Amino acid sequence: MGVIHRRSGESPAFHWEGVALERYESAAPVTKQVLIGPREGAAHFAVRYFEIAPGAASALDTHAHDHGVVVLRGRGVVRLGDERHAIGEGDVIYVAPGELHQFENPGPDPLGFLCVIPPKR
Amino acid sequence: MGVIHRRSGESPAFHWEGVALERYESAAPVTKQVLIGPREGAAHFAVRYFEIAPGAASALDTHAHDHGVVVLRGRGVVRLGDERHAIGEGDVIYVAPGELHQFENPGPDPLGFLCVIPPKR
Numbered sequence: 454m455g456v457i458h459r460r461s462g463e464s465p466a467f468h469w470e471g472v473a474l475e476r477y478e479s480a481a482p483v484t485k486q487v488l489i490g491p492r493e494g495a496a497h498f499a500v501r502y503f504e505i506a507p508g509a510a511s512a513l514d515t516h517a518h519d520h521g522v523v524v525l526r527g528r529g530v531v532r533l534g535d536e537r538h539a540i541g542e543g544d545v546i547y548v549a550p551g552e553l554h555q556f557e558n559p560g561p562d563p564l565g566f567l568c569v570i571p572p573k574r
Numbered sequence: 575m576g577v578i579h580r581r582s583g584e585s586p587a588f589h590w591e592g593v594a595l596e597r598y599e600s601a602a603p604v605t606k607q608v609l610i611g612p613r614e615g616a617a618h619f620a621v622r623y624f625e626i627a628p629g630a631a632s633a634l635d636t637h638a639h640d641h642g643v644v645v646l647r648g649r650g651v652v653r654l655g656d657e658r659h660a661i662g663e664g665d666v667i668y669v670a671p672g673e674l675h676q677f678e679n680p681g682p683d684p685l686g687f688l689c690v691i692p693p694k695r
Binding site: 454455456457458459460467469488489493494495496497498500518519521523525531533534538540542543544545546547548549552554567569570571 | 575576577578579580581588590609610614615616617618619621639640642644646652654655659661663664665666667668669670673675688690691692
């Protein structure tokens, strides 16, 4: 059966009814919400929403799975390999398998983005 | 290597640099843009953007793969099985495998949404 999560607020972070707000990294003000995943019955992909507070950044990360990212709010910087790119609302980023990546929010507004992943293998 | 597509406009439809605007159904003003897919190197999922003009609707459809949908602009109605639900910007819809579904835009503004799919099998 299908599932609908309505976006129910935008302060201090975008959030959705029926979806838990998780702290992604204990040392940094980055939050994660799994919008579509195993709980909704999705076996083939997951859609998560991350929000990075002004002045914060995601971990510098690399792993075998790829990411599909769509920025929903704010502006920031994405590191892909050795390059850094300014990004903003509406921009789409594909992070390839094994590619070093990091999302930074120099501020002043929250940086929020959807991030699609294949299932963990 | 990663890929960035910048959203470059919003009229008459949201569109992205380097992404083709496709007419999805010849009989209806529905457009499709593949933001992340095989062309970007993504083998495990695809992220597409659909925009439905006021007064139009997607085809009534059912298939073995599921959909992850996030509304980016406008308001409309989603049919899931025998039920119809009002949806709007920010809302998240999971369409389960085999579930009958259709997106309708009664207007007056464009209805635009991201739609994630697993690879065709």
